[in-house]
Amino acid sequence: MTRDRPIAAFALVGAAVVTVLAAPAPVAARAATTVCQNPSSPGEVNTETPWHQRWLAPQRVWPFSTGAQVRVAVVDSGTDGDHPQLAGRVTAGFDALRGASGGDVDCVSHGTAVASIIAADRQDGVGFHGLAPDVTIVPVRVSERNATEGSGETVTGAVFARAIVRAVDDGADVINMSVTLYRPDPDVERAVRYAVDRDVVLVAAAGNQHQDGTRPDPVPYPAAYDGVIGVGAVDQSGARIRQSQVGPYVDIVAPGGAVVAATRVRGHAVYDGTSFAAPMVSATAALIRSAEPGLSAKEVTRRILATADPARGDASGGYGSGVVNPYRAVTERLTTAKPVTQPPLPEVPHDAAALARAERWGLAGRLALWIGLGLATIAVGVAVLAALLPRGRRTRWRPTRPTAEPPARPEIDEPEEAFFRVPTSTPRG
Incomplete structure (x- = not known):
């Protein structure tokens, strides 16, 4: 060769x-x-x-x-x-x-x-x-x-x-x-x-x-x-x-x-x-x-x-x-004999570094959830305050009770124009 x-x-x-x-x-x-x-x-x-x-x-x-x-x-x-x-x-x-x-x-x-x-x-x-x-x-x-x-x-x-x-x-x-x-x-x-x-x-x-x-x-x-x-x-x-x-x-x-x-x-x-x-x-x-x-x-x-x-x-x-x-x-065995029982599967070893990364990500996720809930609560509070602020200013921040609406004025039919004038003074006797 x-x-x-x-x-x-x-x-x-x-x-x-x-x-x-x-x-x-x-x-x-x-x-x-x-x-x-x-x-x-x-x-x-x-x-x-x-x-x-x-x-x-x-x-x-x-x-x-x-x-x-x-x-x-x-x-x-x-x-x-x-x-x-x-x-x-x-x-x-x-x-x-x-x-x-x-x-x-x-x-x-x-x-x-x-x-x-x-x-x-x-x-x-x-x-x-x-x-x-x-x-x-x-x-x-x-x-x-x-x-x-x-x-x-x-x-x-x-x-x-x-x-x-x-x-x-x-x-x-x-x-x-x-x-x-x-x-x-x-x-x-x-x-x-x-x-x-x-x-x-x-x-x-x-x-x-x-x-x-x-x-x-x-x-x-x-x-x-x-x-x-x-x-x-x-x-x-x-x-x-x-x-x-x-x-x-x-x-x-x-x-x-x-x-x-x-x-x-x-x-x-x-x-x-x-x-x-x-x-x-x-x-x-x-x-x-x-x-x-x-x-x-x-x-x-x-x-x-x-x-x-x-x-x-x-x-x-x-x-x-x-x-x-x-x-x-x-x-597994290539045989005609009776099956042989195998021991239980061993635990699969885990990568310590990967587990540490997963734990860090889990902690970050939980922190993000709580921070998100806190920000949402603050946003709701700000919205409520913005709605109440003008009313508080009008009442000078004093408690008030709601007043009933005044009764509606009844409608009265106006008389037609008279064909005679009502005397405004009493005639002398």
């Missing part, structure tokens, strides 16, 4: 950012200034709980598994190991572009976002966190730009294949591939078979080139290869996002429309695409492998697909087996 072969058709799926909460000025990541031609800006910290976390509720599964002792390789644009929520969770990894160590550098935030959905740590005042926070991320860098913007080297079939093999050799239990080739490549196919034969769970994005029925969607690789879980994306309503591809290679769907994830250096952004749905399935695979290390990759895959929640559409509509459910995937 050589690096000077023609570049294959590719896409870093879902790399388009819908809303980037960008900081005013870029901040250089560690070593990024020496390898990145045009580093992307970091985002601002997200303090709200993203919808996909409310949907999947990973806190429910953490009493059973947090992904400890599991290594997930992220074959992507690298992963910034210095991000506050990823520090200590990312190995040095491998830069397949240069054939050297250094996968923990990310120029465009794509790989950092993918890794954070899997393993970002919980922090006070931060709403976003990963689904499997105790996973170890093994970053394998195959690109330093996304599909639509930026400059720099990107993935070829040879580089992609080298990345998969290196991830397997570095002890990955799960490999997440949010990079999509749109033509079959024999090197990549051999690398996928190498991983499958070594009992690694492979998860790949199903691609963002849906054609809206005008023509068939292009076949995405490696999602279309046997032994790879192909992942489509749904939005907050559970509907497939418009660009998520439709085809037999879609095995399952996960949240991928307007999801929050980390950016390089620090902060977060909002992303769209199957690239960001795939790591939610990879995290689920890691949770299962941590809870039951004895399960094979095929058994893990079967568990994930069998425990998916019903989706709004069937497999022919790009939904596969349904929507991934990490809690069911970890706690």
Whole structure:
């Protein structure tokens, strides 16, 4: 395999950012200034709980598994190991572009976002966190730009294949591939078979080139290869996002429309695409492998697909087996034995900073209510005073009783004019 072969058709799926909460000025990541031609800006910290976390509720599964002792390789644009929520969770990894160590550098935030959905740590005042926070991320860098913007080297079939093999050799239990080739490549196919034969769970994005029925969607690789879980994306309503591809290679769907994830250096952004749905399935695979290390990759895959929640559409509509459910995937068993009673659901931990904010808003609301009632009372008093003031002035502020109206003057018919004059004096006798 050589690096000077023609570049294959590719896409870093879902790399388009819908809303980037960008900081005013870029901040250089560690070593990024020496390898990145045009580093992307970091985002601002997200303090709200993203919808996909409310949907999947990973806190429910953490009493059973947090992904400890599991290594997930992220074959992507690298992963910034210095991000506050990823520090200590990312190995040095491998830069397949240069054939050297250094996968923990990310120029465009794509790989950092993918890794954070899997393993970002919980922090006070931060709403976003990963689904499997105790996973170890093994970053394998195959690109330093996304599909639509930026400059720099990107993935070829040879580089992609080298990345998969290196991830397997570095002890990955799960490999997440949010990079999509749109033509079959024999090197990549051999690398996928190498991983499958070594009992690694492979998860790949199903691609963002849906054609809206005008023509068939292009076949995405490696999602279309046997032994790879192909992942489509749904939005907050559970509907497939418009660009998520439709085809037999879609095995399952996960949240991928307007999801929050980390950016390089620090902060977060909002992303769209199957690239960001795939790591939610990879995290689920890691949770299962941590809870039951004895399960094979095929058994893990079967568990994930069998425990998916019903989706709004069937497999022919790009939904596969349904929507991934990490809690069911970890706690349910595929067996013919009698059901096993599970312990009660644990209390979902609350964000102390969020609770403090809610309390402050509640207090402000109560104060506003009382202030509003006080102002209304004052306004009524002023209106009453304005009505009584003129009357008080007229009576010189002395109490008075209301007087009865004088009787109406009776109407008396006037006599007609006399035809004789009444003498005004008495005639003398």
